[in-house]
Amino acid sequence: MISGPMPSPGISVIVCFINSEDRMFPLQSFYGLQTIFQKGQIALTMITDVLIVGGGVIGLSIARELHRRGIRKITIVEKGRCGLEASWAAAGMLAPNSETEVVDDFYRLCNESNSMYPGFANCLMGETGIDIELDQNGTLFLGFTEEDEIKLAARIQDQRKAGIDAIELERQEVFEFEPFLSPNVRGGIFYPSDGHVENRKLLAALCVFAKSNGIDIVENISVDSIKIEKGRVVAVSSSEEPFAADVVVLATGAWTSFIKLGPDLCRLPLKPIRGQMQCYPSGEINVHHVVYSPRGYVVPRRDGRILTGATIGDVGFNKLVDPLESVMLKRAATEIIPALSPLTPSGEWAGLRPFAPDGLPVIGKIEGLDGLFVASGHYRNGILLAPITAKLMVEIILDGSNQVFNGAFSPSRFWSKQNVTIN
CATH class of the missing domain: 3.50.50.60 (FAD/NAD(P)-binding domain)
Incomplete structure (x- = not known):
């Protein structure tokens, strides 16, 4: 003080x-x-x-x-x-609900910060003239396998008990949100309060x-x-x-x-945890929401680019792009949106997240x-x-x-x- x-x-x-x-x-x-x-x-x-x-x-x-x-x-x-x-290396996701199944102090911290973003974005626009591209239009969490489907059912049940804002979606309802999704989708959960921002x-x-x-x-x-x-x-x-x-x-x-x-x-006692991401160029694939699977996620940008991530690597202060992780990211992205399969990423990078023991x-x-x-x-x-x-x-x-x-x-x-x- x-x-x-x-x-x-x-x-x-x-x-x-x-x-x-x-x-x-x-x-x-x-x-x-x-x-x-x-x-x-x-x-x-x-x-x-x-x-x-x-x-x-x-x-x-x-x-x-x-x-x-x-x-x-x-x-x-x-x-x-x-x-x-x-x-700089982040995806810019604002996902307090998509990434938890319990309501604790950390969830409350994340949720309160998420609720501050509209005012934060508006003030920054007025102060600097820069639109940080805040989209709080919701996030999808999808299942693609029988095992995924079982876990989704348990997840929505736990989240409802905890009072988390989550809406269960049938298979056909998922495509009303995102037409380019894989036909292998079995169902999903929609989190209407989550979103994303252009972090850069x-x-x-x-x-x-x-x-x-x-x-x-x-x-x-x-x-x-x-x-x-x-x-x-x-x-x-x-x-x-x-x-x-x-x-x-x-x-x-x-x-x-x-x-x-x-x-x-x-x-x-903080240490770095590497996270690697890919970016796909603008094209004819239109995505409007952040979409999770149990194996990765995609994040849309307003200019049409699609980001996909992210890996978790306890490799010290190594920010080099790992070719094996690149393959994993491509696989996770195409599981969600098969139309990405023939495309070559326009960029790849890695960042070091600060991680405390707890x-x-x-x-x-x-x-x-x-x-x-x-x-x-x-x-x-x-x-x-x-x-x-x-x-x-x-x-x-x-x-x-x-x-x-x-x-x-x-x-x-x-x-x-x-x-x-x-x-």
């Missing part, structure tokens, strides 16, 4: 040096943001209220929400280029907002540790010079475990360390959870809220308070 009156004009000074040679070096941000540094000189001097480490959809959304709450000195430090890791346009909008509102973005600099003095944050150590800061938010995704929180405190996001304050906050571990739901994460994090930072969903997502669950080392 930022307590007491804010010092004016800010509370921290950031100084970054670039090595010698008389040349100008641009650090180019996603969708055209650019900061120029002169080698051999003090390259960057900024006063900041909040330093956000990580420039994906979570970090950018938090920066936007802080600005909307009146904070005017915000800096984002990104190890590469903003918006080009897991957020969302990233573009958030970056434009940052540029237009004076949020500083520093790229190609890696943060490796947090310096603590007398129980509070004073600086972060980076691949260049240290960054002084009184309030630090770690929104570093799969790389969160690389950051040491003080000299003796264990790192947050599969839940990490949202909150590091107890015992004033000024240090975490927003990471969103795994397969970073795009979906961006609005609610930004809202909750800003409430925690500015208002001191500490019981987010009864602490279910607090970073404190990974260690007891007495493990925090105070220098």
Whole structure:
């Protein structure tokens, strides 16, 4: 929490040096943001209220929400280029109902964030002029085999008991939604509240907002540790010079475990899980809804492209496209839409999702360390959870809220308070 009156004009000074040679070096941000540094000189001097480490959809959304709450000195430090890791590689699905069979704190978190998306999208359009292509027209979950059919029946029964908004569909009803589906469809479930968004346009909008509102973005600099003095944050150590800061938010995704929180405190135990996707070019196959099978999914884009995904691979920080996974993705896509079979994907890529040991996001304050906050571990739901994460994090930072969903997502669950080392 930022307590007491804010010092004016800010509370921290950031100084970054670039090595010698008389040349100008641009650090180019996603969708055209650019900061120029002169080698051999003090390259960057900024006063900041909040330093956000990580420039994906979570970090950018938090920066936007802080600005909307009146904070005017915000800096984002990104190890590469903003918006080009897991957020860029995602499919943009908003599927709290399609991907659960129980109502728990995580479902409530996802569902609340999903309900925020219409306002989120409208505000971004007004702020930046960018349409993030929100479609909350529902999602289909289909069965293609006898085993699938049995599991669908159990699924709809469990979801109805839990009060999840789900509609059972007979085989012929499925084709009223999507005529291009496989004739092998046996039935399905429709989730009217789910949908999808064009995640890369969302990233573009958030970056434009940052540029237009004076949020500083520093790229190609890696943060490796947090310096603590007398129980509070004073600086972060980076691949260049240290960054002084009184309030630090770690929104570093799969790389969160690389950051040491003080000299003796264990790192947050997040790891990367690779997800691979394919994209099919625009053509005569018109799909209007996200369609799941037990083996994959397809996601339509408004320009006619069709995305298909996604794999799950515990392979460390390897983002290379795997040919075997490419075959699996093609098989899953053509099971849903056979007309994709003769087509060659126009693109393939992989991203690294941040995964916590319990599969839940990490949202909150590091107890015992004033000024240090975490927003990471969103795994397969970073795009979906961006609005609610930004809202909750800003409430925690500015208002001191500490019981987010009864602490279910607090970073404190990974260690007891007495493990925090105070220098």
